[in-house]
Amino acid sequence: MxxxxxxxxxxxxxxxxxxxxxxxxxxxxxxxxxxxxxxxxxxxxxxxxxxxxxxxxxxxxxxxxxxxxxxxxTYKAAITGLNxxxxxxxxxxxxxxxxxxxxxxxxxxxxxxxxxxxxxxxxxxxxxxxxxxxxxxxxxxxxxxxxxGGAGNPAPFTAQGVYLGIKASVKEVFGTDTLAGRTVVVQGIGSVGEELVALLRRENAEVLVSDINAERLTYVAKKYGAKPIAADKIFSVVADVYAPCAMGATVNSNTIAKMNFSIIAGSANNQLRDETLDGKLLLEKGILFAPDYLINAGGLIACYSELTGFGKKRAIQLTENIYDATRNVIKLSKTEKIPTNVAADQIAEKRIADLKRIK
Structure with missing residues (x-):
């Protein structure tokens, strides 16, 4: 891409x-x-x-x-198997x-x-x-x-998918997907970010939160027992996981050079400023990147389930597939020695190309 x-x-x-x-x-x-x-x-x-x-x-x-x-x-729907x-x-x-x-x-x-x-x-x-x-x-x-008659707010499904993407990545890096004792920096605590904080704290992860809205930052930190940090301090923090959940392009050549994270996995769209350069830089630095459009697909799944009449139960089942899908992307990345964002693109593009030939 x-x-x-x-x-x-x-x-x-x-x-x-x-x-x-x-x-x-x-x-x-x-x-x-x-x-x-x-x-x-x-x-x-x-x-x-x-x-x-x-x-x-x-x-x-x-x-x-x-x-x-x-x-x-387009890529999110393709890699998630949605029509x-x-x-x-x-x-x-x-x-x-x-x-x-x-x-x-x-x-x-x-x-x-x-x-x-x-x-x-x-x-x-x-x-x-x-x-x-x-x-x-x-x-x-x-x-x-x-x-x-709708599915309501899709944020809980988005957060659940990101949570599963984090667990799949932690499994790869640390050998077990338990989050207890792991440190996660959540940048952006809107509806999705707050839901993610709740899930992480429920598993006893240590959570640091940051947001441009000072009042909301104080509220969420107090509600979930998270530690608030200033936006300009994020990339000086040593943590297991960085979860960007606000605007995109926070992962770039300038921030990557400062990062002390093992994993990047969040809900924000287009997290890489330069998809070619930044994916390679992360691979070279040994930071595992869970492609954003893969792990934040829970909201799309919820909307798709509403359109097709499947309901919440089916939406939950499809969202749970994000764990294995993330593991498959990581496996292809390791096998081919390519950045994870490139591996995800290849899987998505193959499905689109295959169905295009049928049509």
Whole structure:
């Protein structure tokens, strides 16, 4: 999945480079909506992906995020064995101030115009209430409240998958997957991060937490008996596991050089800033990287189970497969002497290519 973009790369060049099928730009002056819907691939099924609302520095930054995230969804669905393609929506704005019912419903109409090629769910900056507003305009949405017959918040499933990915990685590095006594740094304690902290503390792992929201940091640390640390101190900490659960690109040449971790396994999307360079650097330094789109697939599984009518029991069963899937990626990485992110890509790409030939 390596890319080579410059700030001046045109939209069409980016679409071609990432291999996207379709990009839709959404603009509604009456509600203040500015959004991008990126559909990467629909070989395996309709493109499913959450909608993120963020205060991007520029429209170009928002576009690149949509393209990278949607491509990651294609690979996530493929490696998890789901019959889904990859897509993503991003809304440019501050979710705390700019989000309204009118804005979300306007966005819902743009989703409806995709004619079923794109199905959305909640993501960073959006929630089940927003999905409820979108559902008023289109049926192509999942993760709606349980009171409406949906699966509700997918965060617990995402956290469970990450937890299993951590255990599979710890098994590889330390010979046993028990987390008692292991030290884990969780960066970002939103809904997924907090769920992960709860799971880790339940197994008596020592947990360090960091977040840009000081009030939430204090709350979560006190609630679960975790140790709060400042954001600028993360990469000076000696720990068994680093779990990035906020924005991507925290794993890069600068931070890797400072790291004192044995394992990187978290829920954040696109954790590697440069997928080619950073994967190699981690391999050379002996840090085991659990590919993000593999271990954070629990939320996607929950949404898929809602769409297919499987229900929570089946979602839990499919999420449990993340443990073995992580072990398989690690095994291929060791056998071929390639970074784990490359090994995961190969497994995902093979499934897509095989089914493309059938079609």
């Amino acid at each position: 390596a890319t080579d973009l410059t700030p001046n790369t045109s939209v069409l060049a980016q679409q071609q480079l990432y291999g996207h099928k379709k990009i839709t730009f959404c603009n509604d002056e009456s509600t203040g909506l500015k959004a991008i819907i990126a559909i990467h691939d629909t070989t395996l099924g309709p493109a499913l992906g959450g909608t993120r609302m963020w205060t991007y520095a520029s429209e170009g930054e928002a576009l690149e995020d949509a393209l990278r995230l949607s491509r990651g969804m 889904l393609g990859g897509g993503k929506g991003v809304i440019i704005g501050d979710s705390r101030k700019d989000k309204t019912e009118a804005l979300m419903r306007s966005y819902g109409r743009y989703i409806d115009n995709q004619n079923g090629e794109f199905i959305t769910a909640e993501e960073m900056g959006t929630n089940t209430k927003d999905m409820e507003y979108i559902r008023m305009e289109t049926k192509h949405v999942t993760g709606v409240p349980e009171s409406m």
